[in-house]
Amino acid sequence: MYPFKYHRPATVRQAANLLAKHEEARPIAGGHTLLPVMKQRLAAPPHLVDLSHIEGLGEIAMQGRALMIGAAATHAEVAGSATVQAAIPALAELAAEIGDPAVRHRGTIGGSLANNDPAADYPAAVLALGATIVTSKRRLKADQFFQGLFTTALDPDEIITKIMLPLPKKAAYCKFRNPASRYALVGVFVAKRPGDVRVAVTGAGADGVFRLSAAEAALQKRFHSKMLGGLHVAADGLTSDLHGSAAYRAHLIAVLTRRAVEAAQARPDKVAAQPAALEPVS
Amino acid sequence: MAKISLTVNGRAVTANVDPRTLLVQFLREQLRLTGSHVGCDTSQCGACVVHLDGKAVKSCTTLAVMADGHEVVTIEGLAPDGAALHPMQQAFYEHHGLQCGYCTPGMIMTAVDLVQRKGHELSEQTIRDELEGNLCRCTGYQNIVMAIAAGAKAMAPGGAA
Ligand SMILES: Cc1cc2nc3c(=O)[nH]c(=O)nc-3n(C[C@H](O)[C@H](O)[C@H](O)COP(=O)(O)OP(=O)(O)OC[C@H]3O[C@@H](n4cnc5c(N)ncnc54)[C@H](O)[C@@H]3O)c2cc1C
Ligand code: FES
Numbered sequence: 001m002y003p004f005k006y007h008r009p010a011t012v013r014q015a016a017n018l019l020a021k022h023e024e025a026r027p028i029a030g031g032h033t034l035l036p037v038m039k040q041r042l043a044a045p046p047h048l049v050d051l052s053h054i055e056g057l058g059e060i061a062m063q064g065r066a067l068m069i070g071a072a073a074t075h076a077e078v079a080g081s082a083t084v085q086a087a088i089p090a091l092a093e094l095a096a097e098i099g100d101p102a103v104r105h106r107g108t109i110g111g112s113l114a115n116n117d118p119a120a121d122y123p124a125a126v127l128a129l130g131a132t133i134v135t136s137k138r139r140l141k142a143d144q145f146f147q148g149l150f151t152t153a154l155d156p157d158e159i160i161t162k163i164m165l166p167l168p169k170k171a172a173y174c175k176f177r178n179p180a181s182r183y184a185l186v187g188v189f190v191a192k193r194p195g196d197v198r199v200a201v202t203g204a205g206a207d208g209v210f211r212l213s214a215a216e217a218a219l220q221k222r223f224h225s226k227m228l229g230g231l232h233v234a235a236d237g238l239t240s241d242l243h244g245s246a247a248y249r250a251h252l253i254a255v256l257t258r259r260a261v262e263a264a265q266a267r268p269d270k271v272a273a274q275p276a277a278l279e280p281v282s
Numbered sequence: 283m284a285k286i287s288l289t290v291n292g293r294a295v296t297a298n299v300d301p302r303t304l305l306v307q308f309l310r311e312q313l314r315l316t317g318s319h320v321g322c323d324t325s326q327c328g329a330c331v332v333h334l335d336g337k338a339v340k341s342c343t344t345l346a347v348m349a350d351g352h353e354v355v356t357i358e359g360l361a362p363d364g365a366a367l368h369p370m371q372q373a374f375y376e377h378h379g380l381q382c383g384y385c386t387p388g389m390i391m392t393a394v395d396l397v398q399r400k401g402h403e404l405s406e407q408t409i410r411d412e413l414e415g416n417l418c419r420c421t422g423y424q425n426i427v428m429a430i431a432a433g434a435k436a437m438a439p440g441g442a443a
């Protein structure tokens with residue numbers, strides 16, 4: 001690892017200022033992606049800005065009809081949160097399947113999204129749920145946020161502060177784990193939302209996470225796995241590597257989409273039971 | 283250099299470190315606590331697992347400066363002063379949960395964390411799932427799983443290995 005200067009800001013504003021002031025400075029949250037990459041000397045930021053001591057950055061709470069998760073919430077905190085389990089159980093289950101217990105104690109949702117690894121789990125959930133990524137500068141829709149392999153809409157001095165996730169009626173995540181790395185060989189997140197259905201796929205796209213519009217259209221008509229009978233996923237644009245060919249990944253996408261819909265169907269409807277008192281009174 | 287102050291195995295420690303020092307390097311090379319091992323360069327093997335504020339973490343993937351102000355417990359802290367072994371250590375000894383011993387400190391620290399989170403009655407499947415991040419090149423895991431099940435019971439109030 002090359003030398004760097006370490007900063008420990010107490011607020012998001014201080015952190016953003018440090019990033020703006022020092023060229024090539026990088027934030028560090030759990031360090032479970034950045035440190036391995038720095039050890040390999042594939043990254044050598046001259047300044048590291050540690051986000052892990054900013055008060056409240058890991059907060060998890062309901063805000064109106066949306067679930068708010070602070071960027072510094074660890075995978076273990078999301079998995080173990082009663083609020084997340086009640087609001088979007090599929091998200092708690094996804095977090096519980098990331099890596100291993102020690103990784104989950106340090107890795108954060110903000111770090112995972114900012115990194116946008118094509119095999120990471122959270123991007124599938126955030127894209128399928130139509131979440132909003134709130135940063136130190138603005139609010140970004142998930143559809144704008146992910147921009148290809150390890151690429152996002154974030155500026156170098158921009159910090160994710162929280163993720164706002166509108167509650168789906170039903171949702172589920174199905175992951176086929178790479179047994180060696182535990183990352184997703186393919187992962188499919190399905191969300192039946194009050195107005196539409198969204199399906200997002202991770203692990204398979206040569207450009208990273210993407211939406212499966214053919215499945216979305218079919219499920220829009222009726223949210224049932226039978227609607228996916230004719231689903232054919234083309235291998236074009238999918239990753240081929242030593243872990244699996246594009247054709248194999250295409251096959252897995254269809255299988256996992258079906259399984260995710262079945263798992264979602266088995267859940268009771270959410271949102272329907274929301275109290276009407278939350279409606280604005282005119 | 284950065285000045286850090288933390289608690290290691292119950293003792294207050296203050297030291298100067300280069301910010302790029304990994305927690306495991308600090309523990310091994312500066313504090314001479316060589317029980318935590320380094321088995322890989324990819325954050326995958328778990329030989330380096332210690333407790334940071336009571337939770338199992340990979341000390342090879344944490345900077346020493348990030349532990350400033352926090353509390354670290356290593357394998358050396360489980361049975362202080364070389365007194366009686368911790369029940370989990372005793373269970374590894376009795377069930378032959380090690381051969382070369384390289385992975386053992388990380389296995390035991392992971393196992394103690396597991397018991398703290400999931401209690402004293404652990405199914406074989408739970409133990410195997412929870413050992414995702416700890417690799418052993420010798421034992422085939424069978425005896426490690428048996429040792430952890432027994433150690434978990436022994437850690438219960440009034441339990442015996
Ligand atoms: C052994 C192992 C197994 C793993 N398995 C999986 C798995 O199965 N599935 C999976 O999805 N992931 C997996 N991971 C990755 C893990 O989830 C990482 O923790 C996560 O991807 C990055 O989070 P972090 O907090 O550690 O980020 P860091 O490593 O601290 O940072 C990652 C990147 O994000 C930037 N960053 C961090 N926080 C912010 C922020 N708030 N705003 C803007 N930029 C930010 C950093 O500058 C850096 O570029 C695994 C990692 C390891 C080591
Ligand atoms: S040395 Fe830490 S995980 Fe291998």
Ligand code: FES
Pocket residue numbers: 379380381382383384385386417418419420421
């Ligand atoms: S006992 Fe040798 S590596 Fe586990």
